[in-house]
Amino acid sequence: MFDQADIDALRTRDVSPGRLLIGGAWKDARGGETLDSISPIDGRILTTIADATEADVDDAVAAARAAFADRRWSGQAPAARKKILLRWADLIEANALDLTVLGVRDNGTEIAMAAKAEVGSAVNTIRWYAEAIDKIYGEIAPTADAALGLIHREPVGVIGAIVPWNFPLMIGTWKLAPTLAAGNSVVLKPAETASLTLLRISELALEAGLPEGVLNVVTGRGAGCGQALSMSMDVDALVFTGSGATGRRLLEASAKSNLKRVYLELGGKSPNIVFDDVGDIGEAAKVSAAGIFRNSGQVCVAGSRLLVQRGVADDFVAALSEAAARMRVGDPLDLATQSGAVNSEPQLTQILDFVAGAEREGARVTLGGSRIMQDTGGYYMAPTVIADVAPEHRLFRDEVFGPVLAVTTFEGEDEAVRLANATDYGLAAGVWTQNLGRAHRMIRAVQAGVVHVNTYGGPDITVPLGGVKQSGNGHDKSLHAFDKYVDLKTAWIKL
Ligand code: NAD
DSSP states (O other): OOOOOHHHHHHHOOOBBBOOTTTTEEEGGGOOEEEEEEETEEEEEEEEEEEHHHHHHHHHHHHHHHHHTTTTTTTTHHHHHHHHHHHHHHHHHHHHHHHHHHHHHHHHHOOHHHIIIIHHHHHHHHHHHHHHHHOOOOOOOOOOOEEEEEEEEESSEEEEEEEOOHHHHHHHHHHHHHHTTTTTTTEEEEEETTTTHHHHHHHHHHHHHHOOEEEOOOOOOOIIHHHHHHOOOOOOOOEEEHHHHHHHHHHHHHHHOOOOOOEEEEOOOOOOETTOOSSSSHHHHHHHHHHGGGGGOOOTTTTEEEEEEEEHHHHHHHHHHHHHHHHSOOOTTTTSBBBBBOOOHHHHHHHHHHHHHHHHHHEEEEEESEEEGGGGOOOOOEEEEESOOOOOOOHHSSSOOOEHHOOOOOOSHHHHHHHHHHHHHEEEEEOSSSSSHHEEEEEEHHOOOOOOOOOOOOTTTTOOOOOEEEEBOOOOOOOGGGHHHHHEEEEEEOO
């Protein structure tokens, strides 16, 4: 972990404007358009980023295609690609403090979390896929003697990667590391409000020896350069993390362009289900509070719906509210802060609208519910608990992506399952019980990509993350991530 004094020394350092990385060169957007990067810490302009035009995106895709076509990267032995990727991870690690502070100033995540979940996770992810790539073999099919069936694994080609503003390095490298390890070329589109660290690690990738044109970065508006990337006729696959609304647009864009494959990691409204045999209520409540309120609730798998069995509901909600009230919300650059800033003013407004809507529908705010620390100019929200949330309420079904917990009580296991599955999402869930049989029944019954038992959050790179229902398709993390970045090619040989 870093020293507070070292962090403070970087608090106000000037940040150079973000430019586009195309074919190994840093460029301004055609016409010189830029967007302001506003720090959620104080609402001030941190720097600018280039707002790429459609022509810039075309250039980036062309550079990626050229790099793929001449095999300057895919043609290297996996062990050689591994070496460069490991060097990249080392460089990121060597710049950990600078990168972490820059990221926190850009997107507002509390630094204690960002240190682990951003730079720490990015380094680990890149090393993990780098180490994997020279240990994956092709296959020989169990054919009759007269023929030999070989199954080759080949890179897909040019991958467009569009990522969100929460955990840009973690989610960005979940895409970049397996994509690059497998030999693809990439055009990366970071979020408008969290581009700076991804630009910086792309610079480090060049320094590590990644050939020019293999990794290209276009920054700017989603509806501008993001859409241009999705409509490109020369992108083979799009990998995306973000909202369902954007995910739909990407599917439409694929249908209207070249039928590129589209892999979506979308939002959630994840149930955290507490049974009356929960065991240690204090510990479960503390972990559950962190599971919704860290990073101001801007976590895709956040346990945003507390489903609690009637018998323990009062005690559990009281313990959770006490833990939430004790959480230190505030300056994201303070190591003691447990929940930092909301990413942007529009996001904060949306969260407050959800709270007002829940009250109109008859739910009760029992903790928080309002903006705090407005005098800083930044975007902060108190941890908020809302009781009496019914399945027909919007707060029960829709993702807030903020520090807002919806509480609903249930009587028995069947009702818990019914409530858990009563949304269009299926990203994550939590189950708290001392009954092993019940835990396994719930794992099977709850529709979600990941079910935590007697904990919430924390699965590492060894296991896949992906949603069911409207939370997406495909998986990030683990060896299964390669499925998106590798094509199977059959060779059928007469003997
Ligand atoms: P968003 O969909 O608004 O933006 C995500 C990215 O898409 C950004 O880079 C944005 O510029 C781009 N974009 C926006 N409109 C576009 C368009 N028309 N065409 C192409 N690109 C476009 O999402 P967000 O608000 O940045 O992120 C929050 C969402 O991400 C939440 O729903 C959250 O649950 C989800 N998320 C999911 C996971 C997961 O692993 N499933 C992880 C983190 C976040």
